[in-house]
Amino acid sequence: MEAVLAKYENQINAFSEFLEDLPDTKEPVWILGAHYNVKTEKAELLSDVRSRLWFTYRKKFSPIGGTGPSSDAGWGCMLRCGQMILAQALLCWRLGRDWRWRKEGGMPEEYKRILHSFLDRKDCCYSIHQMAQMGVGEGKSVGEWYGPNTVAQVLKKLALFDDWNSLAVYVSMDNTVVIEDIRKLCGKPGRGWLRTGACGWGAPFAASDPVEPGSSQTPGNHVTSCPHSHSEWRPLLLIIPLRMGINHINPVYIQAVKECFKMPQSLGMLGGKPNLAYYFIGFIGEELIYLDPHTTQPAVESEPGVAVDDQSYHCQRTPRRMKALSLDPSVALGFFCKNEEDFDSWCNLVQQEILKKRNQRMFELVEKHPPHWPPFIPPTKPDVQTTGAEFIESTDKLFESEEEFEILNV
Structure with missing residues (x-):
């Protein structure tokens, strides 16, 4: 194991272009749909980056499956990046894109609940335990490295068991996003969608309702309106796995990738190098900005009713960067x-900024389900009464393994 870890550490150190200091430039820095001036807004930029949930390798957690590994160091980096892109969707959903984390604590209950769902325990919905074991259904052994498409399929399946958030997860196939299928997935209430109370927290409220004194809806720490009131549209996590070249990324796609980071709906991108995954959250000039999961930290102990020490879940360093042309062609946009x-x-932004301006498109956006494809059937939650890792075995036959659907674009 030490030899394996040393191999990965050497790979990381080989990329000397990962600079710790931001450049002195007039070019805007784009982070998940927001832009900053380095000269005048550096503090705001770093606060934004530090507010993203940062998931890294962990050690000394309970063995996966009871007898499996107790650390994901050396193999779990893409799973951790998958956790980060999903966590960003939940933060936007529950707290809004403008919410900021404070080191001194005092975080809203929604934040605490989101963080808890990612802890390294078998009974947490999006834990490394659940993701690794759900990956078995995708043909991946526990401890095996994942690609972007595989982790996207795992997130789609695990989201079915998350009654609190009820995210609709759509993973595109064959580089094609089908509007009709997404409307079918999001537009109709499914199991666990319409419930009494505001997400289990009290009576429903709307954005126009008055804010109670002492509530968490304050400037810089606001809570959006309840997702289960006044609307039948389920919140959408859209993941688009792509292969933008053969061995290296085709330069014709770089500008389109950057345009995606500018969109208000951006959740960033999963990608990196072969067997070396990063969570990309923005860009400056010709460099991509990313959060790096390749730091091994002890698993955080948690007890019911006790606040989790969340210091290690927020990256305190200046964000790292790499040249966009160094990116591996296999990625997944979120x-x-x-x-x-x-x-x-x-959809309008994609039409204007991605499709109409590019002769060679990263992906297609079509209105109708292609007639030669199998019918689109939105997945539903199985009748399973547990959120522990044991539900994996009971769902093995519910999902059929899906093709990679990664078409080479060169």
């Missing part, structure tokens, strides 16, 4: 659309 209007806006 977007979050909180309502139907948000999705319509995203």
Whole structure:
């Protein structure tokens, strides 16, 4: 194991272009749909980056599956990046894109609940335990490295068991996003969608309702309206796995990738190098900005009713960068659309900034389901009464393994 870890550390150190200091430039820095001036807004930029949930390798957690590994060091980096892109969707959904983390604590209950769902325990919905074991259904052994498409399929399946958030997860196939299928997935209430109370927290409220004194809806730490009131549109996590070249990324796609980071719906991108995954959250000039999961930290102990020490879940360093042309061609773009209007806006942006301006397109956006494809059937939650890792075995036959659908574009 030490030899394996040393190999990965050497790979990381080989990329000397990862600079710790931001350049002195007039070019804007784009982070998940927001832009900053390095000269005048550096503090705001770093606060934004530090507010993203940062998931890294962990050690000394309970063995996966009871007898499996107790650390994901050396193999879990893409799973951790998958956790980060999903966590960003949940933060946008529950707290809004403008929410900021404070080191001194005092975070809203929604934030605490989101973080808890990613802890390294078998009974947490999006834990490394659940993701690794759900990956078995995708043909991946526990401890095996994942690609972007595989982790996207795992997130789609695990989201079915998350009753609190009820995210609709759509993973595109064959480099094609089908609007009709997304409307079918998001536009009709499914199991666990319409419930009494505001997400289990009290009576429903709307954005126009008055804010109670002492509530968490304050400037810089606001809570959006309840997702289960006044609307039948489920919040959408849209993941688009792509292969933008053969051995290296085709330069014709770089500008389109950058345009995606500018969109308000952006959740960033999964990618990196072979067997070396990063969560990309923005760009400056010709460099991509990313959060790096390749730091091994002890698993955080948690007890019911006790606040989790969240210091290690927020990166305190200046964000790292790499040249866009160094990116591996296999990636997955992420977007979050909180309502139907948000999705319509995203479709318009894609048409204007990605499709009409490019002779060679990263992906296609079509209105109707292709007639030669199998019928689109939105997945539903199985009748399973547990959220522990044992539900993996009971769902093995519910999902059929899906093709990679990564077409080479060169």
